[in-house]
Amino acid sequence: MSQDRLAIHTITTKAWDLPTAVKKYAAANVPGIGVWRQWLDGRPLTESKALLDDHNIKPASLVRGGFFPGLTETERQAALDDNRSALDEAAAIGANQVVLVCGAKPELSLPENRKQITEGIAACIDHAASLGVKLAIEPLHPMYSDCRSAINTIGQCNDIIDQLGDAHIGIAADVYHIWWDPQLEQEIQRAGKRIIGFHVCDWLTPTTDFLNDRGLMGEGCIDIKYIRTLVEAAGFVGPIEVEIFSDRHWARDPDEFLTDIIDAYEKHVLSDSALKPPKH
Amino acid sequence: MSQDRLAIHTITTKAWDLPTAVKKYAAANVPGIGVWRQWLDGRPLTESKALLDDHNIKPASLVRGGFFPGLTETERQAALDDNRSALDEAAAIGANQVVLVCGAKPELSLPENRKQITEGIAACIDHAASLGVKLAIEPLHPMYSDCRSAINTIGQCNDIIDQLGDAHIGIAADVYHIWWDPQLEQEIQRAGKRIIGFHVCDWLTPTTDFLNDRGLMGEGCIDIKYIRTLVEAAGFVGPIEVEIFSDRHWARDPDEFLTDIIDAYEKHVLSDSALKPPKH
Numbered sequence: 202m203s204q205d206r207l208a209i210h211t212i213t214t215k216a217w218d219l220p221t222a223v224k225k226y227a228a229a230n231v232p233g234i235g236v237w238r239q240w241l242d243g244r245p246l247t248e249s250k251a252l253l254d255d256h257n258i259k260p261a262s263l264v265r266g267g268f269f270p271g272l273t274e275t276e277r278q279a280a281l282d283d284n285r286s287a288l289d290e291a292a293a294i295g296a297n298q299v300v301l302v303c304g305a306k307p308e309l310s311l312p313e314n315r316k317q318i319t320e321g322i323a324a325c326i327d328h329a330a331s332l333g334v335k336l337a338i339e340p341l342h343p344m345y346s347d348c349r350s351a352i353n354t355i356g357q358c359n360d361i362i363d364q365l366g367d368a369h370i371g372i373a374a375d376v377y378h379i380w381w382d383p384q385l386e387q388e389i390q391r392a393g394k395r396i397i398g399f400h401v402c403d404w405l406t407p408t409t410d411f412l413n414d415r416g417l418m419g420e421g422c423i424d425i426k427y428i429r430t431l432v433e434a435a436g437f438v439g440p441i442e443v444e445i446f447s448d449r450h451w452a453r454d455p456d457e458f459l460t461d462i463i464d465a466y467e468k469h470v471l472s473d474s475a476l477k478p479p480k481h
Numbered sequence: 482m483s484q485d486r487l488a489i490h491t492i493t494t495k496a497w498d499l500p501t502a503v504k505k506y507a508a509a510n511v512p513g514i515g516v517w518r519q520w521l522d523g524r525p526l527t528e529s530k531a532l533l534d535d536h537n538i539k540p541a542s543l544v545r546g547g548f549f550p551g552l553t554e555t556e557r558q559a560a561l562d563d564n565r566s567a568l569d570e571a572a573a574i575g576a577n578q579v580v581l582v583c584g585a586k587p588e589l590s591l592p593e594n595r596k597q598i599t600e601g602i603a604a605c606i607d608h609a610a611s612l613g614v615k616l617a618i619e620p621l622h623p624m625y626s627d628c629r630s631a632i633n634t635i636g637q638c639n640d641i642i643d644q645l646g647d648a649h650i651g652i653a654a655d656v657y658h659i660w661w662d663p664q665l666e667q668e669i670q671r672a673g674k675r676i677i678g679f680h681v682c683d684w685l686t687p688t689t690d691f692l693n694d695r696g697l698m699g700e701g702c703i704d705i706k707y708i709r710t711l712v713e714a715a716g717f718v719g720p721i722e723v724e725i726f727s728d729r730h731w732a733r734d735p736d737e738f739l740t741d742i743i744d745a746y747e748k749h750v751l752s753d754s755a756l757k758p759p760k761h
Contacts (some may be wrong), residue, residue: 307686307702311661344624346661347686347702357663381591381626383637406587406627408691422587422627 207466208233208261208440209459210400211240216455219244220252227256229459233440235262235400236294238287246293253294261298261440262337262373262398263291267350268304269321270314280304280321285328292332298397299329300337300373305351314351319361322370329369337373337398338362342381344411355379355388362395373398374432375444377415380404380423386431394436401425401470402445413446417461419469429470441470487746488513488541488720489739490680491520496735499524500532507536509739513720515542515680516574518567526573533574541578541720542617542653542678543571547630548584549601550594560584560601565608572612578677579609580617580653585631594631599641602650609649617653617678618642622661624691635659635668642675653678654712655724657695660684660703666711674716681705681750682725693726697741699749709750721750 209231211222219240226234234253241249253260266287271277287299303318322336329336338358341350352358358372372395379385389396403421408414418425429441443462450458489511491502499520506514514533521529533540546567551557567579583598585591602616609616618638621630632638638652652675659665669676683701688694698705709721723742730738 310704310707315663342624343622343661344688347684347688351661353661354663360663381623381631381633383595383634383640404627408624408627411688411691424590427590 371397651677
């Protein structure tokens, strides 16, 4: 069955709460879900887990932890506490990883932001280990270097993991953030099985909003199949997570959007799985 | 005199045509100018040169050539013709470099865009050599990888110049495009005297427009002085070009904006010239 690796982030079908999303995904034979933490609000974690189990929907990831840099010790400590809570939530719903958007403060220098990020991840390792949940560093596009993440390339993730070890830390590779990188091939190869998450969407031309103008796979210029073959050649065999922030798609009928997601996944992510030169 | 390396791009003071700009810059003791090609329209090149000479304003650069990738041979040939014209214009007004925004077509793969860019630059070398004008490759921020430039890092510029030689090709380093790069230090060092242009502005948080929401130096999070010390340590001694696209500043009184530019240049670009760790 060609959808057996498909997972959808709850934010992608933003109109649906968790009970609705799992019901809709199950009915459409979507076996995986990326659970954003807000979708766990308002009910006990055991109940959210039961919802997933009852519909046979497997959580690919909990989204998201990170945001480690802070201007004060108090702020940094609060971030650590929040990340440990995220790890607890992931364990409670059976997700094997927490996706980290590492954070950045424009008031701090890049080296200071990066130092605080590395220290923050390091401070969460023991808790992650005790739960058997991995910390998945997601490099963010450099257009977010100022205030969302000072970790912007697979290469930087590799550097951090070289330093902290890969027992409890991996990389979540989102095509939206990494597609432009001239060192993509070599750094994915260097990462190997450190890559524990693979997120898909597309880059639109023009892109009109820094956050919420992502495309459905096939609508933009990213050679998603090529990047999939790269991560698979490096050893990745996990779920493929559809993560689309789009005011345009969010305004549509969510059932129709779900149908389009499944169609786009098969056409623009899955087919032509053999490693080959990029299109053209 | 502390302004002796200051140059301003005509687009920065967009409301002023070339005669007005040179008069205003001269009156404010701004000795350099980055001439956008549109500012040469409507009069003979000799007349534009006379305007600069009469006010003792030195052109730091002609902006811009590039946009090499094309979907057809005809389109690629037109780009080459246009780049050769840009080189002619630079020579005519006494500018020693044409800044290249290399281009990208979302319909083409990144490797194909990059191949066409390298071929395009190569095809202009002889003409550049005959005029004594350099081709200054400007790496653009990765948020422009889809349709403005598939050359996004100093590292890529170095790779191209390794391949094509540095006799007639250099690098224009704009802090807006390169500040986030985790390999900035090593690639600027690798570039050395290949860096023939240095452009300044700032990155705003939040940035609300992909093109026209740049900040005046000091308004954003870029450690401009630090990057200046890096390029100077690599051997750069040329003009420092202020290039700001900003609907907000363009809506202001241009005389007041010019005063602020000079003030920001002294405060946030020039002072503390010794190489030191970035701010915290």
